[in-house]
Amino acid sequence: MSRASTRDRLAQSAFALFDERGYEQTTIDDIAERAGVGRTTFFRHYRSKEEVIFxxxxxxxxxxxxxxxxxxxxxxxxxxxxxxxxxxxxxxxxxxxxxxxxxxxxxxxxxxxxxxxxxxxxxxxxxxxxxxxxxxxxxxxxxxxxxxxxxxxxxxxxxxxxxxxxxxxxxxxxxxxxxxxxxxxxxxxxxxxxxxxxxxxxxxxxxxxxxxxxxxxxxxxxxxxxxx
Missing domain, CATH: 1.10.357.10 (Tetracycline Repressor, domain 2)
Structure with a gap:
């Protein structure tokens, strides 16, 4: 999977979880798991949960x-x-x-x-x-x-x-x-x-x-x- 598609997948997973659970209740681990990647992969693309949003x-x-x-x-x-x-x-x-x-x-x-x-x-x-x-x-x-x-x-x-x-x-x-x-x-x-x-x-x-x-x-x- 390319870097661009991984980044997009993480963003889509994050927004889906924010809708389902709320922003405060969603963790980085939750986002990574939903996207099918590891925590380390998340941090290759984003420095924080907030950075996924903006x-x-x-x-x-x-x-x-x-x-x-x-x-x-x-x-x-x-x-x-x-x-x-x-x-x-x-x-x-x-x-x-x-x-x-x-x-x-x-x-x-x-x-x-x-x-x-x-x-x-x-x-x-x-x-x-x-x-x-x-x-x-x-x-x-x-x-x-x-x-x-x-x-x-x-x-x-x-x-x-x-x-x-x-x-x-x-x-x-x-x-x-x-x-x-x-x-x-x-x-x-x-x-x-x-x-x-x-x-x-x-x-x-x-x-x-x-x-x-x-x-x-x-x-x-x-x-x-x-x-x-």
Missing amino acids: PDHDRLLAAIRERLAGSTHATALAAVSDAVRLVLLHYLDEGDVARRRYALTSKVPALREREIVSVARYQRLFREFISDWMGDTGRSAPLRAELMAANVVAAHNHVLRRWLRTESADPVTEVDEAMSEVLALFPFPSPPSVTDDSGATVVVLRTGTPVDALLPALRRLMDHGPEL
Whole structure:
């Protein structure tokens, strides 16, 4: 049996036992026995019972960091939207496992606390990126970066929970629309000055949001951009 199939079998066995016996009453030995493997094999794939439940946050955070690092000042906001979509797609790919996790964390306080810590890690990553993107724009800059990051994470979680509750038929479109709403809440900092200011720069961002809904953000960009 391959490593991937063993890992998946352990996860499926764990969730089945959590449903039958409850999270607290299920042990690592129970999970290993249900999966037909030994305790040592369990620890080759997971460090703890909790780790069976949660996705690989370290890998997701690394993917987000890589996407953000590949952006420029002009494409930073598009990179934020792409990073949010990347996380959502991971949960969508998990399918039923993501929904079972959601049900479980809603009932077990210890798991809910771990989830809160994980969300804070995502928010910190976005806050640091947004702070660098905005630059040193006064005493309020750290607060604005924190507020923007919090709204980015809140928009993602709002759409994700709707999908987890089977309330959203098209979560990808919803998250794109939600991010357009979030970005429209904040002023855009002026891009770094360049030696040749005789032309105009146009940035194209694909979105499912109607043009009319984007106009307030575009007007805000023009208001805060460099004077001609």
